[in-house]
Amino acid sequence: MTRIFALHSAYGLATVAAAIDEGLLEPRPGRVSRGGAGGDRVLVPFVSARVPELVTGIAADPALAALRTRFDRIEDLDALLGPLHPSGWEPEAGDLPLLERLFTRAWNLDADDLELFVQSPQVAPARTLMSLFPRAKITIVGDGLMTYSPMRVPLDHAVRSRIIRVLHADVVPGVAPLAGGPVAASVPVPVAAFGRVLDETDLGEPLLDTAGHPLDDGAPTAIVLGQYLSALGLLTPREEIALQRELIDRAAVAGPARIIFKPHPAAPPLQTDAVRERALSHGVEFAVYRGPLAAEQLARRVDARAVVAAFSTALPTVQALRGTTIASAGASxxxxxxxxxxxxxxxxxxxxxxxxxxxxxxxxxxxxxxxxxxxxxxxxxxxxxxxxxxxxxxxxxxxxxxxxxxxxxxxxxxxRLPGAPAESAARRMLRSAGGTGRMEELRLTAIGARRRAGRAWRVIRGR
Incomplete structure (x- = not known):
């Protein structure tokens, strides 16, 4: 069997690598790959960022080199589709059989003996690949807390019926994700195995802030993670700055000597300036980290007392990995x-x-x-x-x-769920009943009554 892993994030790649190490992907007869008898493992990486040229994808990131060795070969989807962006790859249904033959030949596949692992199944290119290989069993690979949300768009039955499991890092122990429900099995990857894989992404380079000062010097440290929520339209820039200041306040509760701020890569400098002023007002040292380490690895390297963010996936992850104190602000x-x-x-x-x-x-x-x-x-x-x-x-x-x-x-x-507010008379009149609004239902009833009365009158008059 050939397994295709169409992945775009380091988090998803680490989840798969840990699952392979733990033997969670049942062994197949045939050749032995790194990590055991797993058939032919093909990594199909792609960049999902809006401007791919500004991002180092998982196929080229040097920090992920050890993770890529879990696979027998790599088939770069970006190289095959270019210059088309993977997120825009939505071919016509009539072209899929032809594309299946072309991809089968290009990647040396047996389309009848195939398993497909995808992230973000609601959108291209994952959605396209699931339709492209109509006989492949499908596994959804979790990408953080979004996996716990239900699908946001319905999938065709021909695709939905082939989703057999959801593979996810068990960073919220005891809670199963809703993606792929209700038939897909939840396959949690033990958090210890996930942590060991994340450790492989740390190349041991000096941990420095933007001013060149070392951050792993043993000083009691708290970390604040920026998420740039104003870019998502959730907050205005002014509101986001206020939220960042509140995050600093929450971090200061842990009693650190230093607060490290890890801003979103696209966030403007104004946000960093605002949180610096807030940290200094608490009498603690302030540092900005823009290096390549993920938040989880940054927290490990500095032995963080606390990690604070609005709702980053890193929060439950660092708590599950190391028992680190976590805090948030603005969630409600x-x-x-x-x-x-x-x-x-x-x-x-x-x-x-x-x-x-x-x-x-x-x-x-x-x-x-x-x-x-x-x-x-x-x-x-x-x-x-x-x-x-x-x-x-x-x-x-x-x-x-x-x-x-x-x-x-x-x-x-x-x-019509428990706790719903009482419905007004006007709303009851407008509420849909069997697909038709109540006012429209009454109007149609009146029209029908008039027509029946008219027919009866014509019969009486002999017409």
Whole structure:
């Protein structure tokens, strides 16, 4: 069997590498690859960034060289599609059989003995590849907390029926992701194995801030991660600066001698200046790190006392890996701001909020799973329709304040879920009934009555 791993992120690549090391991808008869009897492993890397020329992809990143050795060969999707961007690769359905033959020949595949591993299955190129190889079994590879959200678009039955599992780093222990549900099996990668793979990405280069000063000198340190939420339209630039300052305040609670700020690569310098002033006001040293290390590895190298962010996947990851204290700010406000309600960031936000709240009622993984299931259903009631009973179970048990923290009242009303606000008479008149609005239903009923009366009158008059 040939296994194709179409991946675009270091996180996804590390997840697969750890799964291979742990033997979670069942062995196949035939040739022995690095990591065991795994058939022919083909890494198909691509760059999903809007401007690929400004990004070092997983095929070329020197920090990922050790991870790439888990595969027997590499077939660069960017090189094959260029100059077409992978995210724009959406061929016509009639072209797929021809493309299947061309790709099968180019990559030396047996299309009848194939397994496909993809990230972000809702969009190209993953969605295209799943349709391109119509007989391949499919595994979804998790890419952080977004994997815990339900699918945001429905997949064709011919594709959906071939999704057999969701492979994900177990950074929220005891909680299963909703992607691929309800039939796909959840395959958690042990966090210890995932951590060992992440350690391989640290090349041991000097850890320096932007001024050239060493950061791994043993000083008590907290880390603040920037996410550039204003670029997503979630906050205004002014609001984001205020949020970054609040994150600094949360980091200062850990009592560090130094706060390291790891800004989003695209964030403007104004944000960094604002958080520097806030850190200095707490009387702590401030440093900016723009190096290649992922947040998880940065936290390990400096032995961070705390890691603080809005809702970064790094938060539950560092907590699961090392027991590091984590904190967030603005999560409840961002949950209210997200539009539309179906926004896939909603579940990551809810998870981080639940994990970092004081006296959180979601410490028990089973309770957190119930929250994830309920929010997932409210987001995608058709795709995640199997979770309605779970949503009702949670909502019947929540206080008003707790319910409003995670669920918009109008959403509860539209889905007729427990805790929904009372419906006004005008809204009842306008509410859909069997696909037709109530006002329209009454209008059609009146028209029908008039027509029946007219026919009866004509019969009486002998016409």
């Amino acid at each position: 406000m961002l949950l209210r701001r997200l539009r539309p309600y179906e926004n896939s960031n909603r579940v990551p936000l809810a998870i981080v909020d639940a994990l970092t709240r004081e006296d959180s009622p979601y410490v028990d993984p089973a309770r957190l799973q119930l929250l994830v299931d309920a929010v997932g259903y409210a987001m995608q009631p058709e795709i995640a329709g199997h979770l309605r009973e779970r949503a009702e179970l949670l909502l019947r048990d929540l206080t008003t304040g707790e319910r409003e923290r995670y669920f918009a009242p109008e959403r509860l009303r539209d889905l």
